[in-house]
Amino acid sequence: MTLIETPRERTAARPASSTAFLALSKAGFLGFVRDKATLFFTFLFPMMFLVIFGLLFGNEGASGTSIGIVGDGPVISALERSEAVEPTRLDSAEAAREQVRDGDLPAYVEQNGDTITLRFAASDRTQAGLVNGLVAGVVNQANIAATGQAPRFTLDAAQVEDESLKPIQYLTPGIMSWAISISAVFGAALTFVNWRKKQVLRRLRLAPVRPMTVLGSRLLVALGVAVLQFIVFVGVAMLPVFGLRLSGQWWLAIPLLLLGTLSFFAIGMLVGAFCKTEEAASGVANLITLPMAFLSGALLPLDAIPQWLQNVSLVFPMRHLNEGMLDVMVRDQGIGALLLPAVVLLGFTAVVGLIAARVFRWEA
Amino acid sequence: MAQPANVRGMPPTSPLSVSGIHLSYGDVRAVDGVSFDVAEGEFFGILGPNGAGKTTTLEIAEGLREPDSGSVRLLGEPPWPRNLALLPRIGVQLQASAFFDKLTAREQLETFGALYGVTAARVDEVLELVGLTDKAATPEAKLSGGQRQRLSIACALVHDPDIVFLDEPTAALDPQARRNLWDVLREVQARGKTIVYTTHYLDEAEILCDRVAIMDDGRILAMDAPARLVRDLDAATRVILERGALPAEQARALPGADQVAEDELSLTISTRSPAPLLSALAERGTLDGLQVRTATLEDVFLELTGREYRA
Ligand SMILES: Nc1ncnc2c1ncn2[C@@H]1O[C@H](COP(=O)(O)OP(=O)(O)O)[C@@H](O)[C@H]1O
Numbered sequence: 001m002t003l004i005e006t007p008r009e010r011t012a013a014r015p016a017s018s019t020a021f022l023a024l025s026k027a028g029f030l031g032f033v034r035d036k037a038t039l040f041f042t043f044l045f046p047m048m049f050l051v052i053f054g055l056l057f058g059n060e061g062a063s064g065t066s067i068g069i070v071g072d073g074p075v076i077s078a079l080e081r082s083e084a085v086e087p088t089r090l091d092s093a094e095a096a097r098e099q100v101r102d103g104d105l106p107a108y109v110e111q112n113g114d115t116i117t118l119r120f121a122a123s124d125r126t127q128a129g130l131v132n133g134l135v136a137g138v139v140n141q142a143n144i145a146a147t148g149q150a151p152r153f154t155l156d157a158a159q160v161e162d163e164s165l166k167p168i169q170y171l172t173p174g175i176m177s178w179a180i181s182i183s184a185v186f187g188a189a190l191t192f193v194n195w196r197k198k199q200v201l202r203r204l205r206l207a208p209v210r211p212m213t214v215l216g217s218r219l220l221v222a223l224g225v226a227v228l229q230f231i232v233f234v235g236v237a238m239l240p241v242f243g244l245r246l247s248g249q250w251w252l253a254i255p256l257l258l259l260g261t262l263s264f265f266a267i268g269m270l271v272g273a274f275c276k277t278e279e280a281a282s283g284v285a286n287l288i289t290l291p292m293a294f295l296s297g298a299l300l301p302l303d304a305i306p307q308w309l310q311n312v313s314l315v316f317p318m319r320h321l322n323e324g325m326l327d328v329m330v331r332d333q334g335i336g337a338l339l340l341p342a343v344v345l346l347g348f349t350a351v352v353g354l355i356a357a358r359v360f361r362w363e364a
Numbered sequence: 365m366a367q368p369a370n371v372r373g374m375p376p377t378s379p380l381s382v383s384g385i386h387l388s389y390g391d392v393r394a395v396d397g398v399s400f401d402v403a404e405g406e407f408f409g410i411l412g413p414n415g416a417g418k419t420t421t422l423e424i425a426e427g428l429r430e431p432d433s434g435s436v437r438l439l440g441e442p443p444w445p446r447n448l449a450l451l452p453r454i455g456v457q458l459q460a461s462a463f464f465d466k467l468t469a470r471e472q473l474e475t476f477g478a479l480y481g482v483t484a485a486r487v488d489e490v491l492e493l494v495g496l497t498d499k500a501a502t503p504e505a506k507l508s509g510g511q512r513q514r515l516s517i518a519c520a521l522v523h524d525p526d527i528v529f530l531d532e533p534t535a536a537l538d539p540q541a542r543r544n545l546w547d548v549l550r551e552v553q554a555r556g557k558t559i560v561y562t563t564h565y566l567d568e569a570e571i572l573c574d575r576v577a578i579m580d581d582g583r584i585l586a587m588d589a590p591a592r593l594v595r596d597l598d599a600a601t602r603v604i605l606e607r608g609a610l611p612a613e614q615a616r617a618l619p620g621a622d623q624v625a626e627d628e629l630s631l632t633i634s635t636r637s638p639a640p641l642l643s644a645l646a647e648r649g650t651l652d653g654l655q656v657r658t659a660t661l662e663d664v665f666l667e668l669t670g671r672e673y674r675a
C-alpha cells in the first residue's frame with residue numbers, strides 16, 4: 001500500500017480533517033519541544049559551529065590594516081577616513097615606535113607639519129608592503145590636493161561584495177541551511193521509522209484520517225521548526241560579538257527556507273521509507289546531510305572544492321538554498337534572486353517526494 | 365409487493381463474519397482456513413499458543429491485511445481495501461502499544477480522539493472508565509505496564525466504537541494488573557460493545573469470554589462457550605483428599621469412584637459422577653482439605669492437539 005492509493009479507498013462522511021490535522025500537528029510540536037536530544041541537534045549543535053567559526057574568523061578581513069597614527073594634518077585625516085586602514089591614535093612617536101617594535105602594530109605614521117614619517121616592522125613583509133603602498137598613496141593624493149589642481153587620473157576601486165562581507169555574513173546562511181537540513185531530514189526519517197516500528201502508522205491507518213492529513217501535519221512541524229531555527233540563528237548572529245548585518249530584503253530568505261525545508265523533508269521521507277531501524281535511518285541521514293553541506297558551500301567556501309565537485313553539488317537542494325539565502329540576506333539582492341533557487345527546490349521536492357510516496361510502506 | 369424473503373426473515377447481521385480466510389507468509393501458513401461469526405454484544409476470544417495465527421486473523425478481520433482467499437464482513441461491510449466509512453465504528457488495540465512520543469496519557473487520548481472528532485468530555489469519561497483519571501498528566505513513557513495497556517484500550521474506545529479488537533491486552537502483565545484489566549474489559553462489555561480479543565492465557569479466556577475459538581497452526585480446532593467445550597470433553601472430575609484421610613481400598617468402593625491414585629501427599633479419586641461421590645464423602649466426614657478439580661481449557665487443548673499447552 002502506498003500513500004497515493006486513495007482512489008481505491010471508499011470515502012464517506014467523517015470528522016473534519018482540520019481537527020485531526022491540528023491535533024496531529026500539536027502532538028508533533030509537543031514531541032519536538034519535549035525531546036532534549038532533538039532540541040540539541042536542532043539548535044545547540046549547529047549553534048556551536050556558528051559560535052566557533054564566528055569567533056575564529058570574526059574580525060578577519062573585516063577590519064583594514066591597523067596602523068598607529070601620531071600628530072595631525074591632511075595625511076593623518078585622510079588615513080582616518082580611509083576604509084582600508086584601521087588607525088590607532090597614539091600620543092607620541094616614542095610610544096608608537098615601542099608598539100611597532102613589540103609587534104603590536106605593523107607600522108605607524110607621524111605627521112609633523114609637512115614631514116610625514118612612516119616606520120614599519122619589516123618582520124611581516126606582506127603587511128609592510130601593504131602599509132607602504134597605502135601610506136604612499138595617501139601622501140600622493142594629499143600632494144595633489146595641496147597643488148589645488150583636479151587630479152588627472154582617478155582610480156575608482158571598490159570591493160564587489162557588500163563592504164561588510166565578514167565571515168559571519170556567509171557563515172550564518174550556510175550553517176543555517178545545514179541546520180535546517182539536519183532537522184528536516186532527521187525529523188521526517190526518524191518519525192516514519194519510529195511510527196512504523198511502534199505501529200503508530202498502523203494505528204493511524206485504522207483511524208478515519210487521510211494519509212495526506214498525517215503527512216501534512218508532520219510537514220507543518222518541520223516548517224515551524226525551520227522558522228524557529230531561522231529566528232534563533234539570525235538572532236544570535238546579529239549579537240554585537242558576531243555582528244551579522246542583514247541586507248534590505250533579508251525576509252525573502254523565509255520563503256526560500258520553507259522551500260528548502262520541503263525538499264529536505266522529501267529526502268527524509270525517502271530515507272524513512274527504506275530504513276527499518278532508527279539507527280540505520282540516522283546513519284543514512286548523516287551520510288546525506290554532511291557531504292551535502294560540505295559540497296554545497298554551507299560549511300566551506302565553494303571555491304575550496306574542485307570544480308567538478310562544485311558541479312556535482314548542483315543536484316543538492318542545499319546548494320541552491322545556500323546561494324539564494326546568501327543573495328537575499330547579505331548580498332543585497334532582491335526577489336529576482338529567488339527565482340532560480342525556488343524553481344530548483346520545488347522541482348527537487350516534487351520528484352523526490354513522489355518517489356518517497358511511491359515507496360512509502362505502512363508496515364515493517 | 366412482497367418483500368424479498370432474505371430481508372424479511374433475516375436475523376440481525378453479525379458484527380463480524382469471517383469465512384474461509386487463508387494467508388501465507390512465504391511457506392508459513394499463518395492462517396489456514398479460518399471461519400467464525402461473532403454475535404452482537406458478545407465477548408469472543410481467540411486463544412492459542414504464540415505463532416498460532418491469532419494476530420494475523422485479527423489483522424485480516426480489521427482490514428489491515430488482505431487474505432489470500434476467503435472473505436470478511438465487518439459491520440456488514442468488507443474491511444479491505446481501507447474503508448473510511450467503517451473505521452469510526454471499530455476500535456483497535458494493537459499488540460505493540462502505538463503511542464505518540466512524549467505525550468501524557470490525556471494528550472495521547474486527545475490526539476487519537478481528534479482523529480474521530482471526539483470532545484474533551486469524552487476523553488475524561490474514557491480515562492475514568494479505564495481507571496487512569498489520576499494518571500492523566502503522567503507521560504505515557506512513565507506509566508506502568510498495566511496502566512499503559514489500559515491507556516491503549518482507552519485509545520481504542522475513545523470514539524465509542526461498536527466493535528473492539530484487542531490483541532493480547534493482558535500479555536506480560538503481573539497478576540494484579542491482569543485482574544484490573546479484566547474489570548475494565550467486563551465494564552466495556554457491560555456497555556454493550558462487541559469484543560474480539562486474543563490471548564494465550566487459557567484460564568483467563570475461560571473466565572472472561574462468552575465464546576472462544578481455540579487456534580493452533582493457523583486453524584481453529586474448536587469453538588464454543590468455554591464451559592461447553594470443557595463439558596463436551598467428558599473428562600473425569602478429580603476429587604483430591606489429604607493422604608491418610610481415607611484408605612485407598614475404601615475410596616475405590618465409594619459410589620461413582622472410577623479410579624484412585626495415591627502419592628506422598630494426597631489421594632486422588634477420579635469420577636464422572638461427582639455428586640454421589642461427594643455426598644458419600646460428606647457422610648463419612650472426610651471433607652477436610654478436600655479439593656475438586658474439573659477439566660479446564662488446557663485439558664481441551666491437550667485432547668485436541670495431543671500435546672500439553674505451552675503459551
Ligand atoms: N509479517 C510476517 N512475516 C512473516 N511471517 C509472519 C509475519 N507475521 C506473522 N508471521 C508468522 O505467521 C505465524 C502466525 O503469526 P501470528 O499471527 O503473529 O501468531 P500469534 O498472534 O498467534 O502469535 C507465525 O508463524 C509467525 O511467525
Ligand SMILES: [Mg+2]
Binds near residue numbers: 532
Ligand atoms: Mg500475536
